[in-house]
Amino acid sequence: MADDRTGPPSDPGPPDEGREQRPAPARGTILTRLGSVPGVRAATAYRREWLPKDVVAGIVLTTLLVPQGMAYAELAGLPPITGLYTTILCLLGYAVCGPSRILVLGPDSSLGPMIAATVLPLVAADGDPGRAVALASMLSIMVAGIMILASVAKLGFIADLISKPTMIGYMNGLALTILIGQLPKLLGFKVDADNLVGECVGLVRKIADGAVVPAAAAVGISGIVLILLLQRLVPKVPAVLVMVVLAIAAVTVLDLGEHGVSLVGELPEGFPPFTLPEVRASDLAPLVGGALGIALVSLADTISNASAFAARTGQEVRGNQEMMGVGVANLAAGLFQGFPVSTSGSRTAVAERAGARSQLTGVVGAALIVLMLLLVPGMFRNLPQPALAAVVITASLSLADVAGSVRLWRQRRMEFLLSVAAFLGVALLGVLPGIAIAVALSVLNVFRRAWWPYATVLGRVAGLEGYHDVRSYPRAERLPGLVIYRFDAPLFFANAKTFRDEVRRLARTEPRPEWIVVAAEPMTDVDTTAADVLEELDEALNADHVHLVFAELKDPVRRKIEAYELTRTIDPRHFFPTVESAVAAFRRRTGAEWTPADPRRAAPPGEDER
Structure with missing residues (x-):
């Protein structure tokens, strides 16, 4: 909402020359309040x-x-x-x-x-x-x-x-x-x-x-x-x-x-x-x-x-x-x-x-x-x-x-x-229940989007900088053993298990990844419930010789992760400032080269597919 500064257009009026200059009323006086x-x-x-x-x-x-x-x-x-x-x-x-x-x-x-x-x-x-x-x-x-x-x-x-x-x-x-x-x-x-x-x-x-x-x-x-x-x-x-x-x-x-x-x-x-x-x-x-x-x-x-x-x-x-x-x-x-x-x-x-x-x-x-x-x-x-x-x-x-x-x-x-549901609420239940239903549906829709946010795998596209959605660019190249995964929402109690299930699914794709890099720039928060889920997820992945890696994590979120003591399980070396630096570290470690996309490697379901 815009700030509170509306009124009639400013009218400078005639110049002050020749006018008697009077001191402005003290702040808080009746004139000022009026x-x-x-x-x-x-x-x-x-x-x-x-x-x-x-x-x-x-x-x-x-x-x-x-x-x-x-x-x-x-x-x-x-x-x-x-x-x-x-x-x-x-x-x-x-x-x-x-x-x-x-x-x-x-x-x-x-x-x-x-x-x-x-x-x-x-x-x-x-x-x-x-x-x-x-x-x-x-x-x-x-x-x-x-x-x-x-x-x-x-x-x-x-x-x-x-x-x-x-x-x-x-x-x-x-x-x-x-x-x-x-x-x-x-x-x-x-x-x-x-x-x-x-x-x-x-x-x-x-x-x-x-x-x-x-x-x-x-x-x-x-x-x-x-x-x-x-x-x-x-x-x-x-x-x-x-x-x-x-x-x-x-x-x-x-x-x-x-x-x-x-x-x-x-x-x-x-x-x-x-x-x-x-x-x-x-x-x-x-x-x-x-x-x-x-x-x-x-x-x-x-x-x-x-x-x-x-x-x-x-x-x-x-x-x-x-x-x-x-x-x-x-x-x-x-x-x-x-x-x-x-x-x-x-x-x-x-x-x-x-x-x-x-x-x-x-x-x-x-x-x-x-x-x-x-x-x-x-x-x-x-x-x-x-x-x-x-x-x-x-x-x-x-x-x-x-x-x-x-x-x-x-x-x-x-x-x-949602519009039809609000319409039926008014028509069948009455006007006042209808407005309550309209508000509830609006709030639930926001919650639904946070619960099942858009998520995708990223790849490298020739001629474009950075890494891009493989749904938009099906021919995007990928590195064998590496999955770059983006989850477009804060991580909190309602969607933490959705995140966990998608990462587990990616960990089971062929060929098996060694690193799952989470492009975490959209993650504006991680709550305590999500932190516990991340800890269990990282331990389960480590048992399968898969490492959970974070890139572009915002500083306030990184500080929360440290406060939750997640770095006991997630290797502190697996936090990178950018996706590029994470990819570079993986390539130095494995010598992997970019390859064309394998159609059998499916991306996680997105919003439109749900």
Whole structure:
């Protein structure tokens, strides 16, 4: 992760000539501390010419923030108004503590199912919306605490726990889960189910029973088609806003509410009050589990989006401050009846295209939403629920990465299978178990590579310096009685026996080798378990008149081997600084000459063969 040095581009400002020179405030004073806050630092470096662009971008951004905020709140199983509360507070919180100039935070389609999976089982008994809001707010505060602690501890690397293949599978599973979950709302009915399979069965049964509301289906399906067409043909037009306006107009003109179309209704008037959410002690454990999963996904999303937009704007990624900014945004949302948030690539792209230059864009968006709630809270009373479902479904389609899955199938089947496993984990077990499976698979894949690393025999190739993989150069020459073996991993408890078995196999090849030279440059460590295995291996080889020799062993690893007292069995003279010096020593000892490769002398199995 890059170091923490991002901010607005440096602006030297006017020269200091003629200015009164004042001593800088003492280190640790209030002024110094305030100056380290990203929002304060951005405000002091703000350029006047940015103001019109930020205001216009804020207006444009608001057209997307409002319908998406309401839609993603319903995706999380919460009242639509909480999506607007969340949007307001997270934008303000990130503007103060977030390091990125234009990154936009808010309710997110990838977090919605995770919030619902955490909160809804806890309110299933009474279905109280107020309790659901309190639980979601506490969840947001917990996510904030995790992110802030991770920032202080500089744990941004945790985002790397999810590999790209498993993230592709997880997002594909999430997209399918969202799609199936929103189809009933799109078609005008409800399905009660606890998992994706149950939702699919319920969906088919309801359709077969004639539960589809034609007017609702017409609004929802036309909304999806309109959004996708506008996004493809005229991407600069706010497709979601156009669809929402037309849907409200259709409801008003055709009185669709009387034809079975469910409407959002009147939103509460005014700004959300400061609220400390009250939850039961029995709710804390499930909330912590959900918060950990949400924090991990939010962190990975934030780092990837921050990296992408920082590269385009000439900034550097400040991972730990990004975590702090997202943590503060979640804290602000949680204290004002909001729910967990993350960065949004789509909304950030809209702000960037609209000319955003700073976080003032988000502040303008938050202010406009507040004015809407104060002055025209009834603006969205005729917004049909199928239109919100259309917003969520089109967002879910952007989560899926079918092309990435196809690329994995073509390039590396093992990683494709990992992706499929993550997909099935989300689809069959649920969103929260799915993220746990995705992390576990990523970690296990790393462990698998260390357990069975690539290993090969090396030979001399005419016209090339050094020694090379005999798989790539089947005609590479070898010295009779000598095998050069490379094991591309640190030697530790999990792979020590794999190393031992491969060396034993090489020792039994014909003609029998006298020396097995381990090209040990890739070995960055040898632990105590591996040291014991090496000692037993060397004794067994010596009994067969075969010597284990090491070349290019790193000094720290050599010191560990000496500390393990392995030189009692491995001859200290069998450690060479380079493979060339080991080969030269063997040739002086035996007089061996290079010969063409013998096809019967097989190399150990490599990664692709396993």
